[in-house]
Amino acid sequence: MAVSATARTKYEAVIGLEVHVQLLTKSKIFCSCSTHFGDPPNSNVCPVCLGLPGALPVLNREAVAMAMKAALALNCAINSRSRFARKNYFYPDLPKGYQISQYDEPLSQDGWIEIEVEGRKRRIGITRVHLEEDAGKSLHEGFPDSERKSYIDLNRSGVPLIEIVSEPDLRTPDEAYEYLTRLRTILLYLDVSNCNMEEGSLRCDANVSVRVAGAPAFGIKTEVKNLNSFRFLQKALAYEIERQIEMVESGESIQQETRLWDSREQRTYGMRSKEFAHDYRYFPEPDLLPLVITEEWKEEVRRSLPELPQSREERFATTHGLPRQDATLLTVTRTMAEFFEEVVKGGAEPKLAANWLLNEYSFLLEEAKVGFTDFPVASADFAKLLTLVGQKTISGTMAKEVLRDMIMTRKGPDQIVTEKGLQQINDTEKIAAVAREVIAANPKQVEQYRKGKTATLGWFVGQVMKATRGQANPQLVQDVLKKELD
Ligand code: ADP
Ligand code: ZN
Numbered sequence: 001m002a003v004s005a006t007a008r009t010k011y012e013a014v015i016g017l018e019v020h021v022q023l024l025t026k027s028k029i030f031c032s033c034s035t036h037f038g039d040p041p042n043s044n045v046c047p048v049c050l051g052l053p054g055a056l057p058v059l060n061r062e063a064v065a066m067a068m069k070a071a072l073a074l075n076c077a078i079n080s081r082s083r084f085a086r087k088n089y090f091y092p093d094l095p096k097g098y099q100i101s102q103y104d105e106p107l108s109q110d111g112w113i114e115i116e117v118e119g120r121k122r123r124i125g126i127t128r129v130h131l132e133e134d135a136g137k138s139l140h141e142g143f144p145d146s147e148r149k150s151y152i153d154l155n156r157s158g159v160p161l162i163e164i165v166s167e168p169d170l171r172t173p174d175e176a177y178e179y180l181t182r183l184r185t186i187l188l189y190l191d192v193s194n195c196n197m198e199e200g201s202l203r204c205d206a207n208v209s210v211r212v213a214g215a216p217a218f219g220i221k222t223e224v225k226n227l228n229s230f231r232f233l234q235k236a237l238a239y240e241i242e243r244q245i246e247m248v249e250s251g252e253s254i255q256q257e258t259r260l261w262d263s264r265e266q267r268t269y270g271m272r273s274k275e276f277a278h279d280y281r282y283f284p285e286p287d288l289l290p291l292v293i294t295e296e297w298k299e300e301v302r303r304s305l306p307e308l309p310q311s312r313e314e315r316f317a318t319t320h321g322l323p324r325q326d327a328t329l330l331t332v333t334r335t336m337a338e339f340f341e342e343v344v345k346g347g348a349e350p351k352l353a354a355n356w357l358l359n360e361y362s363f364l365l366e367e368a369k370v371g372f373t374d375f376p377v378a379s380a381d382f383a384k385l386l387t388l389v390g391q392k393t394i395s396g397t398m399a400k401e402v403l404r405d406m407i408m409t410r411k412g413p414d415q416i417v418t419e420k421g422l423q424q425i426n427d428t429e430k431i432a433a434v435a436r437e438v439i440a441a442n443p444k445q446v447e448q449y450r451k452g453k454t455a456t457l458g459w460f461v462g463q464v465m466k467a468t469r470g471q472a473n474p475q476l477v478q479d480v481l482k483k484e485l486d
């Protein structure tokens with residue numbers, strides 16, 4: 001596609017996201033079937049989630065509590081009374097012929113998330129967070145078409161979802177990416193979803209339109225589906241914005257339609273147009289009572305909220321004096337943030353702890369193919385190791401070796417340092433003895449040094465370090481060598 005740079009700056013995009021998230025309840029939203037992912041097809045089903053006639057739904061209290069937790073963390077107002085509604089449509093993986101969702105009386109509304117792109121902070125409005133049930137899953141297999149078979153797995157039918165609808169407040173693909181990232185981080189902190197895009201526990205549809213920058217009204221939007229990664233969201237939006245600008249520039253009008261992202265071809269294509277737009281014929285679900293949330297329940301859930309990523313990031317930057325970038329990286333997951341705080345509580349200097357957690361430790365875990373959440377190193381041992389580094393009992397290089405051993409053997413740092421005799425040599429006499437040997441063995445370099453080529457000192461330091469297997473204190477080595485050589 002070829003939209004000129006001037007055309008591109010003439011327009012601005014308007015984006016709103018609809019995000020579906022599976023809740024981590026043990027059982028489904030309206031029956032007691034397990035929500036466990038990956039079980040044999042159609043093994044977690046019952047008359048309710050199979051949609052058999054006469055079966056009645058019973059609302060799962062835990063799903064409501066989790067949805068409320070998410071809504072409160074997203075700064076939404078909780079409605080003391082909300083209602084379930086039937087959204088009617090036909091689809092093979094929807095056995096009842098309708099989905100139980102919420103429509104005109106959702107659980108919560110009017111929230112926001114703060115995002116920051118290129119140093120610019122913006123609040124993105126959240127229209128609503130509501131509860132609904134997931135549909136089953138169809139699987140298609142076989143090629144060519146004459147060989148094609150379709151299968152239906154209803155294990156997912158009735159798994160609780162929340163839908164989080166944003167206001168059309170986003171303006172660029174980067175902002176959309178940032179919004180979804182923040183949203184995901186918050187939900188992970190809350191432990192209400194595993195937000196796994198590959199397994200489909202987080203799904204995002206993007207609504208996008210373009211308008212001449214500054215125009216008072218929005219343009220006609222398209223809705224892009226099939227975005228199963230954060231990168232696809234960004235790419236699909238960039239493509240779609242470009243496509244719409246090109247159409248408007250050439251005098252065509254945008255069709256309101258649903259489009260699919262094709263990651264192989266890196267483009268979107270139309271799936272259904274407005275002519276086939278759904279009329280879901282929503283009506284209140286007659287088999288469920290209105291959902292009533294008491295003030296006490298709401299406050300109980302509010303009290304259970306953990307400290308959220310943004311406030312934690314702020315605190316890491318101010319109380320622990322960390323650079324903003326470290327604070328951001330350490331708070332990406334709640335487990336990392338909490339581990340960091342334990343290490344600091346154990347006596348490690350915050351900046352040193354941040355460096356080691358974000359760099360060496362991550363690198364060594366990857367090398368050993370051990371997950372961070374396996375916690376191979378206890379936070380107290382981590383703190384002890386960093387204290388040894390801080391007191392210069394061992395050098396950074398040695399500490400890295402010790403940490404590698406700690407991951408593999410799960411022994412404490414003191415034990416490893418003692419067993420391997422890795423303590424740093426801080427004894428001037430010992431160092432001087434080695435230095436004298438090195439000097440005696442290298443008369444040519446000594447002469448060079450004495451003739452004024454002082455850079456040779458670095459070479460001597462290297463030789464002494466080598467002779468002590470890196471255990472000598474480098475600063476002491478330098479001081480001792482200078483004295484011996486001069
Ligand atoms: P629909 O009736 O098609 O479902 P909604 O008004 O419910 O549309 O909005 C669905 C999503 O689309 C929301 O996230 C909203 O922010 C976004 N949206 C609404 N209008 C526009 C627009 N003109 N351009 C881009 N996004 C929009
Ligand atoms: Zn069931």
Ligand code: MG
């Ligand atoms: Mg809508």
